Amino acid sequence: xxxxxxxxxxxxxxxxxxxxxxxxxxxxxxxxxxxxxxxxxxxxxxxxxxxxxxxxxxxxxxxxxxxxxxxxxxxxxxxxxxxxxxxxxxxxxxxxxxxxxxxxxxxxxxxxxxxxxxxxxxxxxxxxxxxxxxxxxxxxxxxxxxxxxxxxxxxxxxxxxxxxxxxxxxxxxxxxxxxxxxxxxxxxxxxxxxxxxxxxxxxxxxxxxxxxxxxxxxxxxxxxxxxxxxxxxxxxxxxxxxxxxxxxxxxxxxxxxxxxxxxxxxxxxxxxxxxxxxxxxxxxxxxxxxxxxxxxxxxxxxxxxxxxxxxxxxxxxxxxxxxxxxxxxxxxxxxxxxxxxxxxxxxxxxxxxxxxxxxxxxxxxxxxxxxxxxxxxxxxxxxxxxxxxxxxxxxxxxxxxxxxxxxxxxxxxxxxxxxxxxxxxxxxxxxxxxxxxxxxxxxxxxxxxxxxxxxxxxxxxxxxxxx
Ligand SMILES: Cc1ncc(COP(=O)(O)O)c(C=O)c1O
Numbered sequence: 001x002x003x004x005x006x007x008x009x010x011x012x013x014x015x016x017x018x019x020x021x022x023x024x025x026x027x028x029x030x031x032x033x034x035x036x037x038x039x040x041x042x043x044x045x046x047x048x049x050x051x052x053x054x055x056x057x058x059x060x061x062x063x064x065x066x067x068x069x070x071x072x073x074x075x076x077x078x079x080x081x082x083x084x085x086x087x088x089x090x091x092x093x094x095x096x097x098x099x100x101x102x103x104x105x106x107x108x109x110x111x112x113x114x115x116x117x118x119x120x121x122x123x124x125x126x127x128x129x130x131x132x133x134x135x136x137x138x139x140x141x142x143x144x145x146x147x148x149x150x151x152x153x154x155x156x157x158x159x160x161x162x163x164x165x166x167x168x169x170x171x172x173x174x175x176x177x178x179x180x181x182x183x184x185x186x187x188x189x190x191x192x193x194x195x196x197x198x199x200x201x202x203x204x205x206x207x208x209x210x211x212x213x214x215x216x217x218x219x220x221x222x223x224x225x226x227x228x229x230x231x232x233x234x235x236x237x238x239x240x241x242x243x244x245x246x247x248x249x250x251x252x253x254x255x256x257x258x259x260x261x262x263x264x265x266x267x268x269x270x271x272x273x274x275x276x277x278x279x280x281x282x283x284x285x286x287x288x289x290x291x292x293x294x295x296x297x298x299x300x301x302x303x304x305x306x307x308x309x310x311x312x313x314x315x316x317x318x319x320x321x322x323x324x325x326x327x328x329x330x331x332x333x334x335x336x337x338x339x340x341x342x343x344x345x346x347x348x349x350x351x352x353x354x355x356x357x358x359x360x361x362x363x364x365x366x367x368x369x370x371x372x373x374x375x376x377x378x379x380x381x382x383x384x385x386x387x388x389x390x391x392x393x394x395x396x397x398x399x400x401x402x403x404x405x406x407x408x409x410x411x412x413x414x415x416x417x418x419x420x421x422x423x424x425x426x427x428x429x430x431x432x433x434x435x436x437x438x439x440x441x442x443x444x445x446x447x448x449x450x451x452x453x454x455x456x457x458x459x460x461x462x463x464x465x466x467x
Contacts, residue, residue, distance in 0.1 A: 104118040155189040
């Protein structure tokens with residue numbers, strides 16, 4: 001048995017129980033059956049510890065979410081206090097809790113435009129499902145039952161419930177699953193590194209906007225309900241769109257009476273140096289805005305769909321046939337979760353964590369950018385505390401590695417052995433650390449990545465996979 005922080009863990013027993021009984025999300029069962037999982041048992045600031053007492057820099061904030069860092073006593077005290085007072089009460093129609101009301105006021109104040117109405121859930125997928133259900137309901141109430149289609153983008157990640165999986169444009173992940181047919185249509189991701197060869201960089205934005213325009217014409221604006229977009233595509237490879245892309249796609253939606261959903265599950269709550277990025281970074285006021293992850297820094301499951309005055313005015317009209325807004329969850333507006341959300345925002349504001357991200361963001365990107373000198377790094381991209389390294393087998397031709405090489409996983413495994421957790425996704429490694437990451441943590445992460453990439457190159461050469 002090993003000791004980590006103040007408790008002892010029987011690693012072997014936990015490993016076995018987990019392997020035998022836990023069905024893990026997004027898992028390759030072959031690898032899992034062989035290796036099982038690391039058991040993380042403690043965390044402090046931007047460090048986490050496993051059951052054997054090993055320390056890691058948490059380069060991914062759990063999963064893009066522990067924005068204020070791990071092990072905050074203030075959050076633990078807030079949870080204990082709210083649990084003693086009232087952990088839970090339903091929020092169906094005639095009931096609410098103080099934290100649900102207070103957090104709704106705060107989120108409304110932080111959100112752009114007229115996004116002053118909050119529907120609570122427990123995560124990002126649920127919040128996206130809610131957005132789509134509300135838009136469909138809204139169009140039904142307006143007497144346009146055919147206006148239901150959704151335009152999403154290749155490589156978008158919007159979650160894993162039935163609807164959110166369909167919104168997600170990472171196509172290999174659709175294989176083997178049934179999705180609602182012909183409801184969601186996809187346009188290209190604004191992926192400059194892999195833009196079509198015949199398109200010049202300065203024309204790429206025009207190309208994307210033309211494509212979106214053609215898609216709207218092809219489907220018929222009278223049939224298209226909404227467009228959904230992450231300000232920066234996250235799990236699809238931290239893809240930053242060209243300048244003007246969001247404002248132009250937003251205007252195109254407006255011109256065609258198509259609602260715009262901004263999925264800020266990753267970008268809100270500081271990752272780009274702003275509490276909400278849609279307007280302050282990208283200049284748009286979406287009709288619906290989806291939040292999760294950093295809203296509670298992952299201390300409790302919480303998600304929110306922000307809804308505009310205009311949409312709320314329609315869905316809240318008195319109705320004859322079904323007077324109820326028939327949508328909701330037991331844990332919508334969960335008192336303890338909302339109390340944590342409020343405390344989390346209070347900490348972020350008091351410690352000016354957005355300021356930290358703004359101050360260190362370009363240093364982080366420039367330092368990580370030095371890794372582009374490696375012969376297997378095709379591009380280092382991203383913004384602020386949302387960064388990514390894309391690996392290539394041939395730098396000049398930008399040829400990707402074969403999937404079987406699992407290049408992201410290989411580099412990730414070297415990083416882990418050296419005490420840094422990065423997220424491997426296909427040919428990428430993503431970095432999305434807690435917003436408390438300081439210069440020292442940045443320098444150490446970059447140094448570990450540099451060593452790990454070098455070690456991977458040596459492995460590939462030894463195995464005859466790369467020369
Ligand atoms: C942009 C985006 N939207 C939605 C989701 C889904 O959120 P959840 O996993 O909380 O359901 C994620 C999760 O990573 C995400 O990155």
